[in-house]
Amino acid sequence: MIDFLNYLINGSLVGLLYALIAMGFIVIYRASKVFNMAQGELVVFGGFIVWWMVIQTGLPLLLALALAMVLSALFGLVIERIFFSRLVGESAFAMVMVTIGLLILIRGLILVMFGPQVRPFPIVFPLKPVIIGDILIPRSLLIGAVITVVVGLGLSWFFNNTRAGLKMTAVAEDHQVALSMGISVKRSIAFAWALGAVLSTLGAIIYLSGKSLNFLASDIGLSALPVALLAGFESIAGVLLAGLIVGAIQGLVTAYVDPVIGGAVGSVFPFVIMLAILFIRPTGMFGWRTIERV
C-alpha cells in the first residue's frame, strides 16, 4: 500500500512537471495559434542559459535565475521578431513547418554555443528528499509542483479574466478577425513567445535541478505532448489536471507493468493515452470545439 502511494504521488508530481512544460505549448498556442514543435528545444535552451548564468558567471543563485528568465524572454522575442512577425495570417500548416525549422535551428545553436558535452546542472532546490511517514518525495518535484499550480492558476485567470488575455484569446481564434477588431496580432505573438520561453526555462530548472544537462534533454518536450492534448490545447488550468492524470497513470504503469513485460512500457504509455484521446475526443477534456464552415 505504501509502495502504491509512493508511486502514485511521485508519478503525479512528475505529471505536474509535464504540465508545466505543456503550459509552454499551450500559452504559445493560446496567444498566437502556433503549435510549437520546438518546445523541447526551448526547454534545453533555457536550461543552458541557467547553467551558463549560474555556473559560468558565478553570480548569486537567485540573481542568476532572474537574469536567465529575462534572457530567455528576450530569446522568445527574438524568435518572434525574426520568424513569426512575418507570418501573421499565414496558414497553420506554414506555422507548424516553421517551428520544425526552428527545432533544427535551435538545436544547432545549442550545439554551437554550448557544445554537445554533458554539463552538471546547478542544484537549485536542496537534494534532500521530503519524507512524510514512509513516503519519499524529491524536494525539487514538490516545490516544482507548487510553482506549477500557482503559475497555472495565475495564467488561467490572466487569459480568461483580463482584457489583455482575452485579446490574445481572440488571436488564437483567428488572426484575420483579431486584426479587424483592432487587436495587435504581432504584440500578442511576441508576448506568447516570451512567456513560452520563460515557462520553458522554469520547467528546465525544476526538471534538471541537480541532474546533468545536454541537448538530448529535449525529449521532455515530446513527453509533455500527451498532457497538452488531454487537457485540450486551449485550457491552461485543465493542463494541471491532465498532468496529474497522465503522470499518475505513467507512474503506476512503470511500477507495476514494466517488470512484467520487461520493457519501457512506462515511457511509451503516454503516447498510447495520446492516441486514445485523439480517437475518442480530439479536443481534449477542456479544449474548444470548433465548427467548420465553408
Next chain:
Amino acid sequence: MDPAGIFATSFARDAALVRTRPQRVALALFLVFLLLLPVLFGPRLLAISTLILISSVIVLGLQITTGYAGQINLGQAAFMGVGAYTTGVLATKLGLPFWLTIPLGGCAAAAFGFIFGLSAVRIKGFYLALTTIAAQALFHFFVLNLPWFGGSNGLTLDPATLFGFAFETDTSIYYLCLAVAALMTYGAYGIVRGRFGRAFVAVRDDDVAAGIMGIDVVATKATAFLIGAFYAGVGGGLWAYFVRFVAVDQFTLFNSIWFIAMIIVGGMGSITGALVGVVVIKCIQEGFVSLGPSIVTQFPSIGGDVVFALMNVFLGSVIAAFLIFEPRGLMHRFDILKRSYRMWPFPY
C-alpha cells in the same frame, strides 16, 4: 504548360510525361549520367549518391502525403524503419530474396502507415500530425521489446542476391538503388497526375469543398498515408541492403524532420521538387561533413563538433527562410523561370 506553338494532337500525346524533344534529350542525358556515375565518381561520392537515391524514394512518399495530400507526417522515419526491419527479418529469418523482401517491407510499412492514416476518420489538421509522432514512439517501443527484431543489437543482413550474383560492392548496390528509385519516381508521377493525385490536391486545398464535390475525404487521406508509407518502406528496404545493418536509432524523429526539410526546400506539391530537395539538402550536409576537417585544420579554435552544429544552424535557417520568402520551394522558382521563357516574347 507547353511552349508556344506546341499542341497535343492525340490523347497519348496529351497524356505524355515527356512532352518535347529537348526534354527527351535532357532526360536521356541525365539517365546516361546516372548510369555512368560509378565510373565518373570516387567511392565516397558513389556512397553519397546511393544515399541520395534511397532518400529520394522516402521523400517521394512524404511528398505525396504532405506535399500533395497536405497531411503533415512526422513519422516518415518510423515508416522507413518498419520497412527496413521487415526486410531484415524476412531476409535473415526466412531467407527470402530481395525482390520479395523489399516490396513486402513496403507493404508492411504501408499497413502501419494506413493505421495512422485511418485516424483521419476522427481528426484532422495537425492533430493528425500528432498521431504520427505517436507512431514514432510506438515504433521504437515495439522494435526494442518484441522478440524478433534483435532488440537494441539490431539486425545484420547478408547482401542481396539475384541468380547467384551478390550485390556486395558499392557499384552494384548503387545500380540496384537506381533501378528501384527510377521505378518509384515513374510511379509517383503516375499517381499524382491520375485520379488519386487530383483527389489529394483537392483535399489539401480544402477538404470540406472536396467532400462536397464527392471525394471521400477520409479514404483519400488514408490512401495518402498508405502510399507515402509504402514509399518509405521500400526506401527502408533499400537502406537495409545498403548498410546491411538495421538498428532502431537509425530511424528517429529527427530523421523524419530532415525528410520534411527536404520537401520544403525542394518545393511542396512537386515530384521533381522532392528530388531536388533531397539532392540540395544531402549535398549541403555532406559538404559540411567533408569540408569540416579542413576548416578545423585552418582554424583550430573552432573545433570539429561546431562545424556539424553549424550545419544544423545553417539548414534550420534555410528552412525557415524558404517558408517565409518562398513557401513553394525551389521548384516553384524554376517553374516561374521556365514559364517566362516559354512565353517570351508575350507577357502572358
